[in-house]
Amino acid sequence: PFISMVLFGKRKSELWHLQIDLAAGNEHPTDEKFPWALLRLHTDQYLKKKGKLSQAERDLRLGALIHEHDSNSKDIAMAACAYAMSPQAVRAALNVELNVSPVTYIGLYSYLQAFVAANHCNKDAVSDLEAQWARDLIPYATPGAAAPGRYLQGVTALLGNGNLPSLNLLPEFAVLARRAFVDFSSHLEGLKLKCEWSAAHASVSWLSALLDRPSATSSSRLGPEQLLDIQFPNWRIWAAWRPNTGRLRLL
Template sequence: MRSWRSSRTEVHASEPKLPSWSKKSLFAKPRPSEEWHEQIDFTAGAHRPSEQKFQWSLVKRHTDHYIKKKGKITQAEIDVKLASLIEQHEARDVAIAACAHAMSPKAVRALLNVELNVAPTTFFGLEMYLQSLIAANHCSPTSVTELEAKWARQLLPYADHGANAAGRYLEGVCFMLRTTDTPNMNVLPDFAILVRRALKTYATRLEGMKLRCQWVAAYGVVAWMTTLAQNTPATTPPGSLMPEHLMDVQFPLWRIWANWRPNIERSVQL
């Protein structure tokens, strides 16, 4: 038979413990970084840097107040502290919009490494990356060019993630090359990296569909290339990179897919 003392001890052992934070005063002052995260999220709300209603001056004010609390610190120290805040913030584009004006252009650009911001294959993070470019250009024009910001804005409708992401991105890039005066992709190095990545993913997907005889699905995936081929201008504007040039060099098979006309009704019956 268990003693009263042992059973009493077991009861105490099974009682839930209060979390450590509950021991702190409910009126404890939040850390400056925690306060900053909450303030810019509340100020931005559901708006993104590409929207007219985005509160640029207010989110910047929160950052200025945060820096002021740190006392007299160097620009290098400011860059480190603000970069840390941005890295920890879920809405990275909003954080850049709040901080870029107070950072050196070099520090801002370092945060916009496309390899680290956009996932390969799925392109997860692309929309956030485009919004971040827009934010950086608005607050620190020397860190992101006007051309980059223009591309970022125009590519937002094509930003997707998942199986269709690569094709949608390529469709958007071809639209931009058709409608803007872009001499070459060297002036847009980060977008060029994404193009190479997207073409590899896109070509692999089409090859997989071909091997599995998924002709109906493949026809839907290449529809935008068919439209591109049909709208090719008779003459090429001098000094401009056309989408056909880009595709011919990096994905020569695109013309075969673009001119492919399957019998959809028969394919469905198979």
């Protein structure tokens, strides 16, 4: 009754957006109590009201619903729609440029959760490897100026612990990594120009650990050092920087 009162006279799609957000509450696809069945029910009801649709028409409508949903909860929309979409349509909805804001990386947390949702609902669209990477990167998804560095910290940690021959096996993660390297480098240059050395040290402190670990010797796997050498060649200079942090705070 409450939903009917709020949305009286409005589009069915608006009702759907409200219904799935209310159904999910504060839960996300990685949570044990995430309401998969209830979200699917709301989408089933939405599609039933649209009559007989071809797969292409269904992809178009559901893709639009995901695109229109709030940027901080697109994972909820993906969880509600992916089961009824073609793998190609799901991949299109997961385009990183449409989901993660430049510089601030707002939307990254929801984007990673959306990979988990898509894998759960449509395994032909998102591989188990992609879903696992998304799960493992979620703790590093923090928006703001430090976001690119945090994301890269997560990527290098996964490369160091895994056996991935190429980041190209994870295309959207690779695109985001390339963007993050550019943004991370620009962020550090900005801190240098403003002489904000404490902030700079905090931003690069995670690189130091990579100098102390054995480099990957196998040509069949991509190590974090290899990725950094290609995308961020001066990383070793930053990693070797061990300033007196007490003095930095006085600058």
